[in-house]
Amino acid sequence: MVETDLMHRIMEAVSKRGCLVFRSNVGKVRTPDGRWFDTGLPKGFPDLFGFLPRSGRIFFIECKVKPNKPTPEQVNFLHVARSLGAIAFVAYSIEEVEHALDDAAWADFGLAIQDPYEDESDTELWMKLFCWASTMKRELYECLQTIRREGAKLIPDSKYGLRIIPGEDKAHYKNGSQVLYKYRYELIDELAWLAKRRS
Known part of the structure; x- marks a missing residue:
């Protein structure tokens, strides 16, 4: 085709x-x-x-x-x-x-996007990531919300621009890793884009 x-x-x-x-x-x-x-x-x-x-x-x-x-x-x-x-x-x-x-x-039914983990150092980046995920797939959005609720952070990464690291409760991150892996290419692309816009 x-x-x-x-x-x-x-x-x-x-x-x-x-x-x-x-x-x-x-x-x-x-x-x-x-x-x-x-x-x-x-x-x-x-x-x-x-x-x-x-x-x-x-x-x-x-x-x-x-x-x-x-x-x-x-x-x-x-x-x-x-x-x-x-x-x-x-x-x-x-x-x-x-x-x-x-x-x-x-x-479009009225999703209210919020950062469930209040950490001013990277909340702005997470809000942008949540907004992007809300236009992608529901399971990806919900997975990101869950791992963030458990303290996941966005940190600078020399290869990808930004990287998600788990919080103290690594079990939720491990459970969500399959969803993150499923959308890895789109997620890597978006994290690189956010890093570029940040610099």
């Missing part, structure tokens, strides 16, 4: 869920008379964007077929969009899109 096929299948799937969805075209093309036409969208703008039914929350989807990866501009756009409250992610399958939209619909 090529990315255009995946894009069309995703558009059909999200439309059936009541979403309004649009395909974006980014870049410049040369017209037959030799002039350049610019679509007007910034470099890195995702393939698809649209709105969830009822809440009207905006989403951005960058469609990729493995082993293709998003460009730095695409990664940057998705991070900025998420930091502003949008649902924004890279999709390699229709199932990933369906799960993300289901979790987003859950979040």
